[in-house]
Amino acid sequence: MERQLPKNVRQIGNVSDTPKVYVEDYVDTYLNQLKEKAKDQPAGIILAGEMLDLGDEKAVFVSGAVQLKELQIKGTTLEITEEVLTAAREEVKEFFPECEVVGWGIVEDGSPLSRNREVKRIQEKEFASEMSLFLWKNAREPEEIFYAYKFGELMQMGGHYIYYEKNPQMQNYMINNRRANGVTPSEVVEDRAAKDFRSAVKEKMENRSQQGRRPGIAYITSALLVLVVFAAGITTVNNFGKMKAMQTSVENLSKTVENGQKKGTTETATVDKTQENEKSASEAVKKSEATKTSDKAEAQLSDQDYYVVQKGETLAGISKKLYGDTTHVKAICKMNGLSDGNLIYIGQKLLLP
Incomplete structure (x- = not known):
C-alpha cells in the first residue's frame, strides 16, 4: 500500500524545509535513551526508513535506528570503519527488512560545528544519496537537529515531525539490544x-x-x-x-x-x-x-530486571528511588505497556530500564 502522510504527528521546530522529515515515536524514544549514555561516550547510529516523493512534496520517514558498535573520535577526527558500517547495515536488513538506509547520526555531548569537515567527508563517502539525512543530537539538549544532503551539501532542516504508529520492528530491535547497548526497550509487547x-x-x-x-x-x-x-x-x-x-x-x-x-x-x-x-x-x-x-x-531475565511495587509508591517515586531522578517514568511506562502511569498496584512487577 502506498505510504500516506501520517495524521497523528507532533511538530518540532519550523517544518517548511524540503524534504519533510518524519521520525517515528519509538525511534525518538531510543535516541533519548542513547542520549543518557552519550554524555560519557559518543554514539553513532544508522537511520532506516523510506525516501519518498509524495506528489508535490518530498519526505523522508525514519522508522528505525541501529547503533554503530564503535565510533572512533580523536579530537575533531571522526572515523567509522567499514567493518562497523557493514555490521550496522546487516542489522538494518535483519530488523528492518522493508526499509532502506536513509542516513546516519551522532549522539554526543558537544557541538556539531566542530565536526563539519569530518561529517561531510563520511556523508559523501557512505551516505551520498540525495535527501539522505545526518542527525545530530546533543546529549544535554532535548531536541535533535537534522541535516539533509542536497546539491552536494549538508543543509540544516528547520524542524521535523514525530509521528505515531505501530512499530514492532523498532520495539524488537530495542528489546534484543537492551543489555548490549545499556538502554531501555520501549515496552514489553504482549501479543x-x-x-x-x-x-x-x-x-x-x-x-x-x-x-x-x-x-x-x-x-x-x-x-x-x-x-x-x-x-x-x-x-x-x-x-x-x-x-x-x-x-x-x-x-x-x-x-x-x-x-x-x-x-x-x-x-x-x-x-x-x-x-x-x-x-x-x-x-x-x-x-x-x-x-x-x-x-x-x-x-535470560533475572529478578534484578524487575521491581515489585510497594504500598504508597508512585512511578515518579520509583524512578527517583532507583535512578536518582524522575526522568525514567516515561521509559518505565512504555516498557510495561502502561498508558497511565498512575495505574499501578501493590505487588506489581515492573520490568526496569
Missing part, C-alpha cells in the same frame, strides 16, 4: 492479537451465559483456545517474528470458533469438530512449549 481474541471470546461466553443457552462445542472450543492463546501469547513477548506467527495462528483459531458456532448441524459433525479443535489446540500447546524454551534462552 495484541491474542489479547483482543481473548476479550472477544470472553464477551461471547458472557452473552451466552446471560441468554441461558447451553455452552456446547463453541464454549469448549473457546475455553481451549483461551488457554492456548494465553500460554502462547505470553511466550511470544519480545520476539517480533514469533508475534507475527502467533497472530496468524490466532486468526485461524478464531475462524474455527466461528465455523463451529455456525455449523453443528448433527451430533456426529459436532463430535468431529470437537476432536479437530482439540487436536489443533494440542498442537498449538506443543508449539508454545517449544517457543517458551527458546524464549527463556534468549531473554
